[in-house]
Amino acid sequence: MDLHILIETAKKARENAYTPYSNYKVGCALLTKSGKVFSGCNIENDGLMSICAERVAFTKAISEGEKDFECILVLGGKEELQYTSPCGYCRQFMSEFCDKNFEIYMYYGNDKIDKKTLEELLPNNFSL
Template identity: 50%
Template sequence: MENNKVLELISEAKKIANSNFCCKHSNFTVGASLLGKSGKIYNGFNIENDGIQSICAERTAFAKALTEGEKEFVCIAVVGKNLNDVNFSKTLPCGYCRQFLSEYTSSDFKVYTYDDKEQKLYTYTLEELLPNSFRL
């Protein structure tokens, strides 16, 4: 994946995280920008509610993509920050999302995140994030 495309995804993820009005419990906003093999980008933020069924930004992006017919995926960029912070910090998918991603992506799928203070891009494979994942 070329660096410009990854930085575009990071920028998209930041933009949607900054528009988040659904993180009233944690005050931690997360943005995810998912690139489908069609070239289309699907953005999502975390959606929290009073129960325990909150939806993470990653799965929001996947739900949008899957319901629009996208079936194969290249990579996802994820960033997060407290609402009061200016800077985004390194943010990686939770365990539930790692399992979800492992079932809807291929082994070359990449997860990117960015830390504003370090000005550093991090790249992971799902095998690094969820080795020996559960499969039926």
């Protein structure tokens, strides 16, 4: 999979971010092992029930029957893109559905991209 497709998908999703409180807009693109791409953006709420772009993408995919995930690309920032990595809640959420080698790309501008595995971002995840 060409990362540019994921970057463009995430950028497009970010345009739909609903962020009247933080103005921090995030978009992401989740690639399944079957080759499908699901996008997500963050959606805020004035209660405590905002949802991050990553969990939007995962819940869209899972609700459509997807269970095997290859990687996710995340980008975000207030105006310009800045380095944005998944929050702790999303890391734990991902660990329910992805193995430790799941790849997380953080894109923050022209040729600026970082890649981590889920294990690197969430060592010793909680597990029952």
